[in-house]
Amino acid sequence: MITETGSVTIHNVAKVAGVSISTVSRVVNGLGRVAPETRRKVENAIRRLDFHPNSRAQALSRKRTDTIGLIVPDFEGQYFSMLMEGAHEEAQTNGVHIMVIKAKESEAQIEAVSRLCSEGRTDGAILMLSELYDEVLEEIGDINGPLVILDRDVNVWRLDNVLLDNRLGAFEATKHFIDIHRITKMFFVGSSKSNLDTFARAQGFSDALKSIGQDAQGRQFFGNNYSYDEGYRIAEEKIYPLIESQEHYGVVAANDDIACGIIDALMDKGIRVPEQVGITGFDDSDIAIHRRPKITTMHIPTKEIGRLAVRMILNRLADLVSEPTKVVMKARLIVRESCGCGKHNNRISGDKSVQ
Amino acid sequence: MITETGSVTIHNVAKVAGVSISTVSRVVNGLGRVAPETRRKVENAIRRLDFHPNSRAQALSRKRTDTIGLIVPDFEGQYFSMLMEGAHEEAQTNGVHIMVIKAKESEAQIEAVSRLCSEGRTDGAILMLSELYDEVLEEIGDINGPLVILDRDVNVWRLDNVLLDNRLGAFEATKHFIDIHRITKMFFVGSSKSNLDTFARAQGFSDALKSIGQDAQGRQFFGNNYSYDEGYRIAEEKIYPLIESQEHYGVVAANDDIACGIIDALMDKGIRVPEQVGITGFDDSDIAIHRRPKITTMHIPTKEIGRLAVRMILNRLADLVSEPTKVVMKARLIVRESCGCGKHNNRISGDKSVQ
DNA sequence: AAAAATGGTAAAAAGGCTTTTATAGGAATC
DNA sequence: GATTCCTATAAAAGCCTTTTTACCATTTTT
Numbered sequence: 001m002i003t004e005t006g007s008v009t010i011h012n013v014a015k016v017a018g019v020s021i022s023t024v025s026r027v028v029n030g031l032g033r034v035a036p037e038t039r040r041k042v043e044n045a046i047r048r049l050d051f052h053p054n055s056r057a058q059a060l061s062r063k064r065t066d067t068i069g070l071i072v073p074d075f076e077g078q079y080f081s082m083l084m085e086g087a088h089e090e091a092q093t094n095g096v097h098i099m100v101i102k103a104k105e106s107e108a109q110i111e112a113v114s115r116l117c118s119e120g121r122t123d124g125a126i127l128m129l130s131e132l133y134d135e136v137l138e139e140i141g142d143i144n145g146p147l148v149i150l151d152r153d154v155n156v157w158r159l160d161n162v163l164l165d166n167r168l169g170a171f172e173a174t175k176h177f178i179d180i181h182r183i184t185k186m187f188f189v190g191s192s193k194s195n196l197d198t199f200a201r202a203q204g205f206s207d208a209l210k211s212i213g214q215d216a217q218g219r220q221f222f223g224n225n226y227s228y229d230e231g232y233r234i235a236e237e238k239i240y241p242l243i244e245s246q247e248h249y250g251v252v253a254a255n256d257d258i259a260c261g262i263i264d265a266l267m268d269k270g271i272r273v274p275e276q277v278g279i280t281g282f283d284d285s286d287i288a289i290h291r292r293p294k295i296t297t298m299h300i301p302t303k304e305i306g307r308l309a310v311r312m313i314l315n316r317l318a319d320l321v322s323e324p325t326k327v328v329m330k331a332r333l334i335v336r337e338s339c340g341c342g343k344h345n346n347r348i349s350g351d352k353s354v355q
Numbered sequence: 356m357i358t359e360t361g362s363v364t365i366h367n368v369a370k371v372a373g374v375s376i377s378t379v380s381r382v383v384n385g386l387g388r389v390a391p392e393t394r395r396k397v398e399n400a401i402r403r404l405d406f407h408p409n410s411r412a413q414a415l416s417r418k419r420t421d422t423i424g425l426i427v428p429d430f431e432g433q434y435f436s437m438l439m440e441g442a443h444e445e446a447q448t449n450g451v452h453i454m455v456i457k458a459k460e461s462e463a464q465i466e467a468v469s470r471l472c473s474e475g476r477t478d479g480a481i482l483m484l485s486e487l488y489d490e491v492l493e494e495i496g497d498i499n500g501p502l503v504i505l506d507r508d509v510n511v512w513r514l515d516n517v518l519l520d521n522r523l524g525a526f527e528a529t530k531h532f533i534d535i536h537r538i539t540k541m542f543f544v545g546s547s548k549s550n551l552d553t554f555a556r557a558q559g560f561s562d563a564l565k566s567i568g569q570d571a572q573g574r575q576f577f578g579n580n581y582s583y584d585e586g587y588r589i590a591e592e593k594i595y596p597l598i599e600s601q602e603h604y605g606v607v608a609a610n611d612d613i614a615c616g617i618i619d620a621l622m623d624k625g626i627r628v629p630e631q632v633g634i635t636g637f638d639d640s641d642i643a644i645h646r647r648p649k650i651t652t653m654h655i656p657t658k659e660i661g662r663l664a665v666r667m668i669l670n671r672l673a674d675l676v677s678e679p680t681k682v683v684m685k686a687r688l689i690v691r692e693s694c695g696c697g698k699h700n701n702r703i704s705g706d707k708s709v710q
Numbered sequence: 711a712a713a714a715a716t717g718g719t720a721a722a723a724a725g726g727c728t729t730t731t732a733t734a735g736g737a738a739t740c
Numbered sequence: 741g742a743t744t745c746c747t748a749t750a751a752a753a754g755c756c757t758t759t760t761t762a763c764c765a766t767t768t769t770t
Contacts (some may be wrong), residue, residue, distance in 0.1 A: 362756090364755095364757085365756065365757065376756090376757085377760095381758095387759095409755090412755070412757040412758085414757090415756080415757070416756075416757040417757080417758065
């Protein structure tokens with residue numbers, strides 16, 4: 001009955017308190033009724049022995065781990081930080097833990113879901129799907145345990161869904177140029193076309209153009225990723241050659257990094273930003289505010305998304321909902337300087353302004 | 356013997372394969388010898404039933420969870436991302452998982468360690484201690500399970516330690532101004548004095564000043580946190596008034612955000628950066644390269660630290676080491692533009708070239 | 711040819727908790 | 741005063757593996 005070094009079990013507590021283990025269990029979990037006198041004895045024993053219930057045994061017995069999985073393609077950037085922040089906060093207040101796995105490729109994603117859900121390591125998982133992998137959806141269809149899909153609009157039975165209206169977001173950014181700045185010549189710069197976010201944002205851009213009777217044909221440029229360098233390269237190679245000195249332009253970038261690259265590339269070419277070319281980013285990341293000109297961008301309620309995703313899993317575990325739930329969040333335009341609004345302290349002295 | 360919906364257990368496999376559960380276990384784990392014929396039968400059954408061993412039961416039986424805890428004060432910034440990146444990578448290749456908890460205050464940290472280690476949710480934990488909480492060290496002294504302390508130099512029996520030589524890092528940054536730029540008037544700007552990193556970096560700054568016979572007295576300024584705004588405020592209120600127009604200065608900032616704030620504040624006041632005042636950051640974060648002038652900064656091998664921390668825990672679990680291990684990593688100077696070196700496309704006009 | 715070693719498998723014993731079921735002792739009922 | 745009903749607790753039955761032990765049937769050794 002005596003266990004090895006270190007671990008003091010419910011048995012030890014029971015022995016010291018002079019009660020049965022089931023009584024100790026009831027005291028620990030506050031279930032069922034326990035006579036005040038007995039409770040006191042047990043609590044003393046627990047304190048004396050510094051007893052901590054073994055969560056592994058609890059997990060086996062209760063058939064749950066009080067842990068939720070979070071599968072993301074990437075740890076970099078504010079998006080992950082904020083998602084984590086929201087998810088952790090909601091988890092924390094509900095006494096559950098977060099297990100994080102990075103899985104970018106479809107194979108790794110399937111593997112991750114399996115480890116978390118099929119093997120029962122977590123009670124549910126949040127899966128961020130930013131690339132177009134149908135095979136993942138197929139594979140996870142028959143996984144047991146609640147699953148929330150982020151970022152990608154899925155219509156699979158049993159899967160909950162939180163997503164951002166990227167199309168509307170880009171539409172609003174583009175509309176800002178049209179309505180406020182009276183600009184009619186616009187470009188869109190995104191990551192790769194296979195990236196779902198970029199694709200949706202390109203659509204929103206296109207929608208806005210259609211609203212003023214234009215076609216997006218030839219005005220959308222796609223790179224390989226969401227980096228500063230891609231933005232710089234595309235601005236230099238594709239956009240700069242199209243700029244005519246007497247015209248005003250607007251560029252809708254698919255994220256803030258790209259926007260920065262574009263700004264620097266154009267400025268390096270001597271174009272006045274935002275006077276001649278206004279630029280908007282997307283994501284409202286740190287750099288959007290720490291740059292001059294400060295970047296006008298679309299704020300994504302990422303923290304809220306993380307919080308909500310955890311909540312949805314918790315709800316499902318508590319059997320509070322039956323139907324698959326889909327929540328679409330909206331991005332919010334944050335007007336700063338790079339679009340042409342506001343002041344832009346930076347270019348005080350020798351404002352390059354070539355030409 | 357038949358279990359409820361969903362979960363297929365080792366019993367079911369045994370029954371279908373017509374063998375005992377121990378045989379199934381041996382096949383699954385590849386331990387002991389199994390006749391080829393038997394193995395085939397078991398493998399078929401596993402495939403037919405889509406059996407996944409229940410990790411909760413494994414954890415109880417094996418007395419380990421194959422999970423490592425990571426306790427950090429904050430999810431924001433590159434530091435966390437990179438730490439996560441390294442830790443996850445090392446964990447992944449060794450088949451273990453990462454459970455993340457945010458705990459900034461000492462109470463929360465103690466609680467987190469307890470949940471992870473005392474309750475057996477993880478096999479060990481990495482604890483990042485960036486503030487000076489002695490009570491945490493006292494409390495975790497008698498926790499069982501390997502514990503690696505990051506960032507803070509501890510000399511507690513049983514605790515492994517990975518840290519960065521912040522003092523040396525700041526020393527080198529300061530030395531750069533002295534040796535390369537021949538600057539003799541320097542300032543240091545940090546977060547709060549109770550922040551261990553800031554404190555060590557301030558010391559390094561002081562060391563460098565001593566090496567040229569100066570005293571750091573009155574040249575060190577401390578703010579409330581590591582933010583851009585604090586950098587801006589301190590530069591505006593404390594540093595700007597001290598600047599004389601004919602002199603050249605160097606400012607060693609305790610991180611890149613502060614450095615950015617300083618740069619913008621001084622530029623807003625009409626000071627030429629880096630011509631008249633050179634600035635170095637610390638951390639080599641994203642913004643350090645996406646700003647103009649690009650920020651000269653100290654690169655921290657964060658990913659390596661994360662990787663190493665996990666490795667240390669794994670080693671201890673495998674009983675490969677006995678003595679507490681302490682590893683001190685070095686920061687590396689990344690020379691860019693803000694110190695006065697290199698070109699800085701931004702200020703095309705008056706190329707500085709300090710004296 | 712008897713004894714010992716070996717190989718393959720089954721049975722059973724943990725592992726530490728939760729939860730259901732059973733059982734004592736007292737209070738309430740008639 | 742015997743019967744019924746509660747109540748507080750104990751006992752036992754899972755939860756699902758791993759791992760040790762035991763066993764039988766072959767082989768190998770002496």
